[in-house]
Amino acid sequence: MAAWGSTLWLLLHWQVDLKSVLIYLAVLLMMHLYTGLFITAHDAMHGVVAPGNKKLNTFIGTVTAGLFAYNYYGRLYPKHHQHHRHVATDQDPDYHGGNFFLWFLSFARQYITVWQILLMAGTYHLLQHWFPLENIILFWMLPAVLATFQLFYFGTYLPHRGEHEPGNRHRSGTQRRNHVWAFLSCYFFGYHYEHHDKPYLPWWKLYQEKDRLLKENERV
Template sequence: MQTAVSQQTKQNRGLIYAALIVGGWAIVHTYSVFFHALSAPLWQTLGLIALQCWLYTGMFIVAHDTMHGSLMPGREKLNAAIGTAILFVYAGFDWKAMRTAHHAHHQFSGTEKDPDFNATNPNAFWPWYTKFFLTYFGWRQLLILVGFTVAYILIGASYANTIIMWAVPAILSSVQLFYFGTYLTHRQSDAFPDHHNARTNNFTRLASLISCFHFGYHHEHHLFPHEPWWRLPARKQEAGG
C-alpha cells in the first residue's frame, strides 16, 4: 500500500536533508582543503577523501531532484536556484543544460538518443564512463575549476591539498554516481522489467544510501521521477522489493 506524503512534508524533509548534505560537505571540504595535514596518518586522509566523495555524490543527487522539481514541489524558481548553485560548486556545471539532458535521458532511456547511454558499448564500463564524462565536462567546467583552484591557493590552501583533498574526491564521486546510478542500472547485460530500460540494484537500504543516496533504486526513479531520493526505498518496498 502506498504511503501518502504531502508536498509540504516532502519539502520540509527534502530541505533538511539537503541542508545536512550540503552543510556537511562544506564543513568537511573546508577542513580537508585548508586545515588537514597530509602528513597525518594515512587513514585520516583516506577517510576524509571517502567522506567527501560520498557527500559530493549526495550534493549531486540533491541537484538532480531540483531538475525534477522534487526538492521543493511547486517552487520552480527555488528549485532552479538551489540546483544551479550546487552544480556550479560541484564542478561548474550548467543546471539548465544538465536538466535538459537529464529529461532526454528519461524520454529516450537506453537508446541512441539517451545522452547518458553508450549505444556502441552498452556493457563496457570505461568507454561508457569516458563518454559520460566528456558529455558533461568541457572547457567551461575546466576554466571554472581552474578559477576555484587559483582562489583556493590565494586564500591559503596548498597545491597538494587542492589536488588530493578536492580534485580526487570530486572525480571519484563522478565514478561513484556513474557506476551505481547509471552503469549498473542501465547496462544491457540483463533484461529490463519494462520500456524504461532501467533496473534496481538489489541493495539493502543502508547499502543503497552509502552507494548512491538510493539512486540505485533506479527503476523506481524512472517510474516516479518526481519522487525525491529519500522516497525511493518506500517506492521499492511498495513494489514488493
C-alpha cells in the first residue's frame, strides 16, 4: 500500500513526456503495484495477511481491494472461496469454457459492477482539480486496466484453461520454474497448482512450495 500510494503520488506530479521511455516503464511499474494491491486483498481472503487478527486482516483486505478500482472485499470474498471449492466447473465464478475473450467477458461480468464504474468516473473528475489529465490517465487509470488483464491472464486463464491430467484434483496448471518471471508476471501466482494445494501460504512463499514439489517429484 505504501509503495502504491507514494509512487502514484509522485507520478501524478511528474512532467509527462510521451517521447521518454521512462513514462512507459512508470506505467508498467504502477501496473505491477496495482496487481500487488489485489494480491494482498486475495491473501486476506485466505486469512494470511494478519494471521491471528481477523479484524486487521479484513481491514487490510478491504482497503487494498478498494484501492484497486473500488473493488468490494465483501463481494470478492465469497466468490473467491466458491472458486476454490468448485474449480473449473459450472459453479466456479472464475471459469468459462470459451475462448480468451469470452472468458474475460464472463470474468468481468462477475467482478465489475456499475457502482465501481460510477465511483471511478467520479474520482476521475475530482482528480482533475489537482492533477494533469494525462497523468491521471497514464498512472491511475491505465495501470488498473492493465493489471486487471494481468491478473486474469496469469492468475485465471493460463492455470485453468484446457484439460488437466487425470489425478490433478485442483484442475490447475502451473508455470515452469522461473522465480523472477513468476514474480514479475503475477507475484508467483503462476505457480497456481501450488496455491490451490496450499491456499494458506502467502504469495511470497509460493516459490518455496514450487521448489519443494519439484524436489519431491525428482525423488519419485
